[in-house]
Amino acid sequence: MSSPWGYGGAGGAVENMLRQAQEQQRRLAEFQQQRADLRVTGESPDGLVRVTVDGEMKVGDIELNARAMRLDSYTLAESLQAAIDVAYAAFNERQQELLTEMLGGSELVRRAQEGSLTPEDWFRQFGVDLSDPTRGLRR
Template identity: 85%
Template sequence: MVSTSGGYGGLNGVVESMLRQAQEQQRRLAEFQRQRAELRVTGESPDGLVSVTVDGEMKVGDIEINARAMRLDSFSLAESLQAAIDAAYAAFGEHQQELLTEMLGGSELVRQAQAGTLTPEDWFRRFGVDLGDPFRGLRR
């Protein structure tokens, strides 16, 4: 028998529970976005002559060129600059992946998703939602 009366055993309880879960996911997403916006990651060329900082919008910000780099020909200087930019973007990607993994509930869950072995049911179950029994919260 399905009850639609108030309280946590009824439909209102199910709706309240779903709203709480949605609010928690929204909070996690907002926190991820805030942390990503605050990211500042620096990459350095292999020769150590150039360093580049990328911000949370993935824009190149600070560029530092060692005075010794001025002795390089233009091609070598450009290579060092490009290597530093590539290193900064790679580091940014790693930091962003760490933030995303934390937001999504752990590295194992992310690995399963990337491997294609994570089902929607497993995903929702991780956050307390049982898709296999939609009337779970409606029974008394």
């Protein structure tokens, strides 16, 4: 016996929504993996210190040029902090790029950051109109 909705009716709408949710989940997992794999390096303006930040935003490798050993402790600390600041800025910039790729555009990212991105706008970006109650019922 066939469903009164016909093939692709309510069941098709649910299947379509599930596929879209799975695609979003896949994209989010991909973003999270790319973020976890991130490694960025920052260098102090004097070039004496290089610092690498990993995907957990932890400072990993610290490289000191041999000339850095001649610096007083205050100047060395400033160079180290500058390199860390550069690395964190580079990390945030790269993370922003990954987020923009995942969301499908910088406008969505900007709106998400300011809190004006609604779920309807998010889904509309991917071809789903939540305001249409018959969206999956038509053939």
